[in-house]
Amino acid sequence: MKFLWFAASLLWTAKAQFSSQTYPDPRLDPLSCRLALPSQVCDPSAVVSDEERSRLVQRLGQLLTVTSGIRNTAPACALNPDKNLEIIVAIIDKIGNIPSAPVDIEKFANNLKRRYQNFQDVGMCDTTVLIVNSRQDRQVFTVAGRDARISKETLKSAFERNIGHFKSGRYALGLEGMIEVIVAAYSNAHIVQVPTPEIFRPSEFVAPAPESSFRAAGLPNSVQPAKKHFNGIESLEIEEDDKVWVSVLQQAVARCGANVEELPKHVRAVVEEAMGLSLKLISDSRYNTIEEQVEGNKAVPGVRQRAWESAKNDVIMPLFNKYRNHILSSTSGQCPALSL
Numbered sequence: 397m398k399f400l401w402f403a404a405s406l407l408w409t410a411k412a413q414f415s416s417q418t419y420p421d422p423r424l425d426p427l428s429c430r431l432a433l434p435s436q437v438c439d440p441s442a443v444v445s446d447e448e449r450s451r452l453v454q455r456l457g458q459l460l461t462v463t464s465g466i467r468n469t470a471p472a473c474a475l476n477p478d479k480n481l482e483i484i485v486a487i488i489d490k491i492g493n494i495p496s497a498p499v500d501i502e503k504f505a506n507n508l509k510r511r512y513q514n515f516q517d518v519g520m521c522d523t524t525v526l527i528v529n530s531r532q533d534r535q536v537f538t539v540a541g542r543d544a545r546i547s548k549e550t551l552k553s554a555f556e557r558n559i560g561h562f563k564s565g566r567y568a569l570g571l572e573g574m575i576e577v578i579v580a581a582y583s584n585a586h587i588v589q590v591p592t593p594e595i596f597r598p599s600e601f602v603a604p605a606p607e608s609s610f611r612a613a614g615l616p617n618s619v620q621p622a623k624k625h626f627n628g629i630e631s632l633e634i635e636e637d638d639k640v641w642v643s644v645l646q647q648a649v650a651r652c653g654a655n656v657e658e659l660p661k662h663v664r665a666v667v668e669e670a671m672g673l674s675l676k677l678i679s680d681s682r683y684n685t686i687e688e689q690v691e692g693n694k695a696v697p698g699v700r701q702r703a704w705e706s707a708k709n710d711v712i713m714p715l716f717n718k719y720r721n722h723i724l725s726s727t728s729g730q731c732p733a734l735s736l
Contacts, residue, residue: 413490414440416507422484423512436460436482441489443531448568455572456483458684459579461691465700469586469636470543473521481544481582482524484512485571490532501530501537509539525578529567536562538574545585546578554578580674584667585640644670652731662731669732682711 420428422438429438430446435453444452463481473479486508491499509526516522522541529536536555540546554577555562561570634642644666645659652662677683689703696702 413493414488415492416504416511419486419488419508421512437485437487439487441487441531443487443489443529444568452485452568452572456485456575458688459483459575461684461687462579463582463586464691465687466583466586468521468523468543469639470521470523470545471636472519473523473543476521479521479523479543481579483575483578484509484524484526485575486526486528487567487571488528488530491530499530499533499535501528501533501535502539504528505537505539509541523582527571527574529562529571531567536570536574538578540578544582546581550577550581554581576679580671584670584674587640665732682707 420438420440422429422431422436423434426432426434428440429435430440430442430449431437431453436456437449437453439449460481460483466480467477468479468481486505491501491504505526505528508528509524510516512526513522513524521543523544524541525538525544525546527536527538538551538554540551554574557577558570558573561567561573644663648659648662648666651666652658686703686707689706690700693699
């Protein structure tokens with residue numbers, strides 16, 4: 397999806413310019429991308445500073461640990477259980493060799509993505525997201541693989557949330573912000589249900605209403621059943637592609653009621669609330685510490701349980717004791733307000 401942050405005529409500079417066939421691959425040729433080690437970020441023309449580039453590489457790595465433990469639910473990825481979200485950032489000074497020639501950044505991005513994927517068959521599992529930022533062309537274009545399940549609306553929102561950074565030349569910050577939105581959207585699209593950790597048992601503390609547990613910036617993975625039961629309708633097995641939305645609908649009905657006329661509004665409110673929480677979680681150092689502990693010890697049995705046990709002592713219970721009155725009097729079980 398292409399975005400143009402503002403139109404302006406610029407003098408052409410003699411910096412290197414690339415086509416989709418000549419632009420370097422940061423995973424194979426990091427030196428040409430101005431990095432010492434293979435990574436997911438390429439900036440051959442030094443559009444951003446060395447410090448900004450290094451920070452972007454580090455932040456991208458941190459965010460991808462959030463999705464590394466999430467099983468991709470797309471049917472095309474069923475035979476690739478380890479296949480997960482891949483984000484590549486291509487920062488370029490100018491597309492093409494002719495200064496005043498019209499630029500087709502969409503074509504450039506799609507061709508570059510296909511090349512990065514070794515022109516794989518369209519039916520294969522595709523979770524690659526490529527973000528192209530062209531400075532002189534004043535454009536950003538993001539193309540997302542089918543099985544990442546990230547909508548065009550989400551990609552548009554990711555750009556619009558960060559347009560101020562691009563306008564002011566803070567490209568690294570703009571790209572980092574876009575990546576955060578993309579990671580949150582991927583997490584929400586593929587988290588269906590995760591077993592509740594032992595530390596969240598209701599016996600640990602008394603609250604006015606049961607709470608749902610959250611994991612990896614996703615929607616609540618356990619919801620309270622709707623109080624109103626509908627009789628005479630056979631229970632259908634939920635198809636894999638429908639599970640996320642059924643979970644959202646369950647949450648909307650449980651918290652907001654079963655008024656069919658109001659249901660679309662309630663679904664939107666629940667989704668927006670979850671996305672807001674997602675963005676906050678993946679930017680939170682304490683949550684990232686949990687995921688990094690798990691990612692760094694994936695071969696150790698029960699590592700996620702132990703990471704959450706540590707979080708219980710270091711984060712959860714200290715915060716609960718500090719804000720006990722506020723937490724116990726909260727209204728998180730109520731219908732969320734719809735943002736305008």
